[in-house]
Amino acid sequence: MSIDEIPVQREAERPLPAPNGGPAEIVLDNVTHWYGNVVAVNDITMTIGPGVTGLLGPNGAGKSTLLHLVSGFLAPSRGTVSVAGRTAWHNPGIYQVIGLVPERDSVYAFLTGRQFVTATAKLHKLPDVAAAVARALHMVEMDTEAADRRIDTYSKGMRQRIKVAAALVHEPRVLLLDEPFNGMDPRQRMHMMDLLHRLGDAGHTIVFSSHILEEVERLSGTVQVIVAGRLAASGDYRTIRRLMTSRPHVFQVASSDDRTLASALIGRQSVNGVELNPAGGLEVRAGDYGAFSRELAVVAREQGVRLRAVLPADESLESVFAYLVAS
Numbered sequence: 096m097s098i099d100e101i102p103v104q105r106e107a108e109r110p111l112p113a114p115n116g117g118p119a120e121i122v123l124d125n126v127t128h129w130y131g132n133v134v135a136v137n138d139i140t141m142t143i144g145p146g147v148t149g150l151l152g153p154n155g156a157g158k159s160t161l162l163h164l165v166s167g168f169l170a171p172s173r174g175t176v177s178v179a180g181r182t183a184w185h186n187p188g189i190y191q192v193i194g195l196v197p198e199r200d201s202v203y204a205f206l207t208g209r210q211f212v213t214a215t216a217k218l219h220k221l222p223d224v225a226a227a228v229a230r231a232l233h234m235v236e237m238d239t240e241a242a243d244r245r246i247d248t249y250s251k252g253m254r255q256r257i258k259v260a261a262a263l264v265h266e267p268r269v270l271l272l273d274e275p276f277n278g279m280d281p282r283q284r285m286h287m288m289d290l291l292h293r294l295g296d297a298g299h300t301i302v303f304s305s306h307i308l309e310e311v312e313r314l315s316g317t318v319q320v321i322v323a324g325r326l327a328a329s330g331d332y333r334t335i336r337r338l339m340t341s342r343p344h345v346f347q348v349a350s351s352d353d354r355t356l357a358s359a360l361i362g363r364q365s366v367n368g369v370e371l372n373p374a375g376g377l378e379v380r381a382g383d384y385g386a387f388s389r390e391l392a393v394v395a396r397e398q399g400v401r402l403r404a405v406l407p408a409d410e411s412l413e414s415v416f417a418y419l420v421a422s
């Protein structure tokens with residue numbers, strides 16, 4: 096069957112509000128997806144409206160599967176997914192309103208950035224390809240000499256930006272990005288965050304997945320937390336943050352003088368306990384993530400101790416998610 100033969104299904108616009116109060120552009124209604132015996136998405140109901148929404152969850156939680164369900168690439172095993180009031184599955188019409196930035200580089204590296212974006216514009220059969228390409232390159236700030244260089248000369252940040260340009264070339268209302276910050280350095284990250292912010296402020300519905308809480312916190316007002324295929328928590332990032340930070344945290348700290356740092360930390364307000372590790376470094380139990388991070392920097396400076404590493408012992412976030420699911 097060619098793409099033109101796939102029946103276009105339309106669904107009545109649903110009046111469901113999104114968590115941020117705006118109209119719901121994306122509606123998942125009791126959606127489940129199995130890969131054979133694996134349940135990747137398990138009975139998820141959610142609505143997403145304009146602005147930036149972060150899909151937060153550990154690796155394997157089902158974020159990519161969920162984005163592919165919303166993009167219409169996967170059929171729900173149960174339930175329904177709709178975008179802009181239309182059923183996502185088997186509905187080529189939704190490609191007009193969706194742009195997808197996949198996690199992997201599905202880009203021919205021998206093309207220039209401009210050629211790649213032009214090919215996408217032609218696939219969409221846009222009336223004025225050159226103008227659409229120029230506009231998309233401008234939006235991601237790639238309307239420079241770099242646009243005419245081969246993609247295999249690009250940095251990771253530039254490759255991500257050109258993928259975003261291709262996804263935006265047909266001016267979709269909804270932009271879906273799978274782990275867009277992976278492998279980026281802090282400057283590239285800031286740049287991409289700024290771009291997504293601008294698109295969200297302009298009224299687009301932006302959904303991006305991430306397994307890093309800080310990325311989601313800095314970028315999105317609304318957060319959907321996915322754990323083991325289920326929706327574990329949903330709402331304003333402050334609510335999610337509070338849920339996460341009101342539990343005890345354990346940090347592994349490495350410094351130039353662990354003993355001095357340990358004795359200076361004991362008795363500090365944000366610190367519940369300190370232990371020196373036999374193999375070096377210390378383990379600190381703290382009540383509040385933010386307060387401890389600030390206090391540690393102050394104490395280290397006061398004592399003239401250099402901090403080499405500060406890592407949450409439960410860095411994978413698995414324990415945070417387990418806590419959220421249990422609560």
Ligand SMILES: Nc1ncnc2c1ncn2[C@@H]1O[C@H](COP(=O)(O)OP(=O)(O)OP(=O)(O)O)[C@@H](O)[C@H]1O
Pocket residue numbers: 130131133134135152153154155156157158159160161274
């Ligand atoms: N094509 C597939 N066939 C079988 N199982 C799959 C397939 N794709 C994903 N899975 C499984 O479905 C579950 C959810 O995977 P998914 O890729 O959606 O999660 P994710 O949150 O995006 O994780 P990651 O960030 O690691 O990609 C995992 O258990 C994964 O192993």
